[in-house]
Amino acid sequence: MMDWTDRYCRLFHRQISRQALLYTEMVTAPAVIHGDRDRLLGFDQTEHPVALQLGGSDPADLAEATRIAADYGYDEVNLNVGCPSDRVQSGCFGAVLMERPGLVADCVAAMIAAAPVEVTVKCRIGVDDQVPEEVLPAFLESVAGAGVVRFAIHARKAWLKGLSPKENRDIPPLDYPLVMAMKRAFPALHVSVNGGITSLGQAEAFLADGLDGVMVGRAAYHEPYEVLGEADARIFGAGAGPDRFEVVDRMRPHIARRLETGGRLHQITRHMLGLFHGQPGARSWRRILSERANLPGAGLEVLDAALAPMRDLAA
Structure with a gap:
């Protein structure tokens, strides 16, 4: 959602739903450390609950960026291990890190130690020729062992060789049953599903089937009221939202x-x-x-x- 979910987008979405957790665009850890922090991290206090999504693969940089994010008041810091863009691959972060679960574990351990803010992970079910049924449970076990308890899983592989970032959002088939299986295999983890979800009804069905959360991206952007307008009442049991x-x-x-x-x-x-x-x-x-x-x-x-x-x- 880079160039989409900026502070103004999130502020707009917050007027529709008071309860949904909002995510920033992915920001790299070096940019947070060395860049214009107020421009990259500033947000309106009415946006809470709001999570900062970080990209990176250096534990020290990610730890420092997490400390900075905590000082800004973010409710969560999410490490992106799912983005398949060329820029991300060349920097050795995003979906390519699915191939290096040990490094991801080192990264989140450093982030957790850096500040008292919840650290979560967004990932894919695998990349390229990996077998998702084998690599995803091993990845979750390794990263959870470092202290992460909340995962958002995009239910598609990322093909780093041969597909563009746009194609990676649509062409690899969705495997929702595998995400469901991960929740059954790791009942103590908070598991959210992402990818291809276009309606509030779909989200309700996933929750009814035992998942802990649902992450909606493009549909919430292009059809914000259809996705968020009744979310507070139907998902969170709150009062009716605004028209x-x-x-x-x-x-x-x-x-x-x-x-x-x-x-x-x-x-x-x-x-x-x-x-x-x-x-x-x-x-x-x-x-x-x-x-x-x-x-x-x-x-x-x-x-x-x-x-x-x-x-x-x-x-």
């Missing part, structure tokens, strides 16, 4: 503050294009925001212009 118009109203003060500090409307509204997905007038909503929000000086009047026909159609 789509209330979500926009909740975003207005956040947008106004961003504009006052020199930000551009498009930085936030690009994440809101899918809010009215499947509703009458959704195309007009997307078109107005796409065409006008990036213009110099664009302000809340553009949001009002996009929202007006939606209110008329809903009346």
